[in-house]
Amino acid sequence: MRIADLLRHWKRYWELYQVSKANQDTVFSNREIDTVKTTLVIGLGLIGGSLALALKKAGLGGHIIGCDRDQDEVELAISIGMIDQGSVRAEDWIEQADLIVISVPVIAMESVMAQIRPLLRPDTIVTDVGSSKGSVLASAEKVWGSLPDNFVLGHPIAGSEKSGVAAALVDLYQRHKVIVTPAENNPQAAVRCVTQMWQACGAEVLSMDIPHHDEVLAATSHLPHLLAFSLVDTLARQDESLEIFRYAAGGFRDFTRIAASDPVMWRDIFTANQRAVLKALTEFEQGLAILRTAVEQSDSDAMLGIFTRAKSAREHFSRILENSAYIPMQNKLIHYRAAPGGALSGRLRVPGDKSISHRSIMLGSLAEGTTHIKGFLEGEDSLATLQAFRDMGVVIEGPHQGEVTVHGVGLHGLKKPAGPLYLGNSGTSMRLLAGLMAGQSFDVELTGDASLTKRPMERVAKPLREMGAVVETAEGGRPPMLIRGGQQLKGIDYVMPMASAQVKSCVLLAGLYAQGETQTTEPAPTRDHTERMLTGFGYSVARNGASASLQGGGKLVASDIDVPSDISSAAFFMVAGSIAPDSEIVIEHVGLNPTRVGVINILKLMGADITLENEAEVGGEPVADIRVRSAQLKGIDIPEDQVPLAIDEFPVLFVAAACAEGVTRLRGAEELRVKESDRIQVMADGLLALGVDCTVVEDGIDIVGGVIGSGSVHSRDDHRIAMSFAVASLRSEGEIFIEDCANVATSFPGFVELANGAGFNLSVEDESL
Ligand SMILES: O=C(O)C1=C[C@@H](OP(=O)(O)O)[C@@H](O)[C@H](O)C1
Numbered sequence: 001m002r003i004a005d006l007l008r009h010w011k012r013y014w015e016l017y018q019v020s021k022a023n024q025d026t027v028f029s030n031r032e033i034d035t036v037k038t039t040l041v042i043g044l045g046l047i048g049g050s051l052a053l054a055l056k057k058a059g060l061g062g063h064i065i066g067c068d069r070d071q072d073e074v075e076l077a078i079s080i081g082m083i084d085q086g087s088v089r090a091e092d093w094i095e096q097a098d099l100i101v102i103s104v105p106v107i108a109m110e111s112v113m114a115q116i117r118p119l120l121r122p123d124t125i126v127t128d129v130g131s132s133k134g135s136v137l138a139s140a141e142k143v144w145g146s147l148p149d150n151f152v153l154g155h156p157i158a159g160s161e162k163s164g165v166a167a168a169l170v171d172l173y174q175r176h177k178v179i180v181t182p183a184e185n186n187p188q189a190a191v192r193c194v195t196q197m198w199q200a201c202g203a204e205v206l207s208m209d210i211p212h213h214d215e216v217l218a219a220t221s222h223l224p225h226l227l228a229f230s231l232v233d234t235l236a237r238q239d240e241s242l243e244i245f246r247y248a249a250g251g252f253r254d255f256t257r258i259a260a261s262d263p264v265m266w267r268d269i270f271t272a273n274q275r276a277v278l279k280a281l282t283e284f285e286q287g288l289a290i291l292r293t294a295v296e297q298s299d300s301d302a303m304l305g306i307f308t309r310a311k312s313a314r315e316h317f318s319r320i321l322e323n324s325a326y327i328p329m330q331n332k333l334i335h336y337r338a339a340p341g342g343a344l345s346g347r348l349r350v351p352g353d354k355s356i357s358h359r360s361i362m363l364g365s366l367a368e369g370t371t372h373i374k375g376f377l378e379g380e381d382s383l384a385t386l387q388a389f390r391d392m393g394v395v396i397e398g399p400h401q402g403e404v405t406v407h408g409v410g411l412h413g414l415k416k417p418a419g420p421l422y423l424g425n426s427g428t429s430m431r432l433l434a435g436l437m438a439g440q441s442f443d444v445e446l447t448g449d450a451s452l453t454k455r456p457m458e459r460v461a462k463p464l465r466e467m468g469a470v471v472e473t474a475e476g477g478r479p480p481m482l483i484r485g486g487q488q489l490k491g492i493d494y495v496m497p498m499a500s501a502q503v504k505s506c507v508l509l510a511g512l513y514a515q516g517e518t519q520t521t522e523p524a525p526t527r528d529h530t531e532r533m534l535t536g537f538g539y540s541v542a543r544n545g546a547s548a549s550l551q552g553g554g555k556l557v558a559s560d561i562d563v564p565s566d567i568s569s570a571a572f573f574m575v576a577g578s579i580a581p582d583s584e585i586v587i588e589h590v591g592l593n594p595t596r597v598g599v600i601n602i603l604k605l606m607g608a609d610i611t612l613e614n615e616a617e618v619g620g621e622p623v624a625d626i627r628v629r630s631a632q633l634k635g636i637d638i639p640e641d642q643v644p645l646a647i648d649e650f651p652v653l654f655v656a657a658a659c660a661e662g663v664t665r666l667r668g669a670e671e672l673r674v675k676e677s678d679r680i681q682v683m684a685d686g687l688l689a690l691g692v693d694c695t696v697v698e699d700g701i702d703i704v705g706g707v708i709g710s711g712s713v714h715s716r717d718d719h720r721i722a723m724s725f726a727v728a729s730l731r732s733e734g735e736i737f738i739e740d741c742a743n744v745a746t747s748f749p750g751f752v753e754l755a756n757g758a759g760f761n762l763s764v765e766d767e768s769l
């Protein structure tokens, strides 16, 4: 199994976990576990013993009886209060048990089942703890002919290298996962009972089918154990006195801890899950052979590729476990509580520009040579782009404090990814990648989170099809997008129906792979980072008024990139510094590309006190420090030509409008309705909840400046909405509670710390699972 597959499995775990979590209330509305008066645990090892302890502690399972083939273990279990009664003869207790848990090694399951069978009441619920489910099912089928209705297979993933009653822990299952693998004939009530039993022990219960379970476990648990056993054994054989272990460093200890696990149990597991383990082992051997060749040939690129991919996968995996990665965004539940008031002061630097960060990875990957990037935005959106290129075989080092090194593979060097490219919350990633993927030789599927899945993709699919690409979308032109490889694209002259830099960039990037000239003409100027960066990478782009064009078939030459701070992130502090009384701040090194400065123009028209200092040009993009002082803002009619130049800044501009004297009118901004949320409606809902008078129209809004009250607002999956209401608190009468703010990490990691450092008063409430 490849790393990408593993990650997908873990992601699936989380999805399943979400489902099980969501079902939890329903599960607990029918408490089958409460009807259990007698529980029989057969096998008092670490797993069975810990279960008995946890059930006792939870006061569930009624009378707990424990059996073990070792009389001493039974006596010990009784003496420490782990069980109420017990013996070495399970058959003596079967008839009285309402719930039986078979927690013996998989190899012994069949004989225990044979013991149970003649005495089992039809209404008794049975479950097991075997770590390979196919073999347990096979044993049950051998004993009963088919799996009894009330036998629900399960597997707690909470092993340890220790075993026996003495090793049992009352909290072994706390925050551990248990997988149940229900069969079609299992009644809901039986599945619920087993689920409730594990949940009562503190476990998170997931559900999956048996073959899937066995493959996931073979790859994530059985294979690592096999390798640890083998490595230690190999080294031990090399040096009979075991002298070598004296010098063993932490790496050896970390890697081989699990080689101290119970040999008999593991022999049984490998016997029971033989097929899936061998499959995982074959894939591992293939991976190892590739690495071996890389080492033999001193192939530095190949080694770096493997190591950086593995490092990023491992970090990603850790973040999943810490519940902080973007992939399980839906699992993160963070709210902001914004206390009213505050004056801002000091100098601050917001993170790197998101649009430029995306493009630096894309062009760096497709260039010939190595691209060094500084100031890269380590936000989830640009990291999604980075991961997508790693998934297509590009070696990317970093990011380490904003530094990234991309080992370009050339325009035709990408490899087919092992699965769909997951782009999280990021519209830019999906639309720009769609253009690039249209020119590849392989098929690709582009997917994203719930918010991205609602966004329109037909706007890029249509011109791509005109170029000869084969693009499928889901209903209504939404993601996922399936892009078929191997098509010869031809250049088109595309007159864009909407002002969108993403559409323009998509078409131009597809144009790199097209025969002849590709031209875009936009109805209004939009950000031109693609055009600038292509030029910086040695690819000629002709620009003529609203049109940009390029010839297909050229090449990109690696170029170093210094990403300026993101004006879209700086905008929150521009508005904050303007509306908070007695404030003066400097936002350093902000990118001031003329196609992005609408927010400054609009705020100045409203009377903001904004001045630029230290103006310079870095890597083809103008930058400056922005000084902002408090000012009394006034309502204006926002000039329509500024709309595309400030497209991402409107949520926070609406907050400025709410603090201004008079009415601010916005028109020609229907594009706001198809961002991460419908930004017109969602902002209006929040402003109204805070007592601000506003009226929504199809393409804009009228906001009457006045008093911002207090209350609760919702981000609706949109980072910029969350941050905008945090800014509003600087002038609110009371506290603003902002629901669902984890998405802020897509564009502005560290927002809360930076804002509080400047004078905000935000606290974070974490309701993550
Ligand atoms: O090209 C880009 O990097 C972006 C273009 C804009 O989207 P549209 O092209 O949909 O307006 C903007 O909203 C987005 O945050 C980034």
Ligand SMILES: C=C(OP(=O)(O)O)C(=O)O
Pocket: 354, 381, 425, 426, 427, 428, 429, 648, 675, 676, 720, 747
């Ligand atoms: C619209 C935005 O981003 P994207 O389209 O990339 O999701 C944004 O960051 O405001």
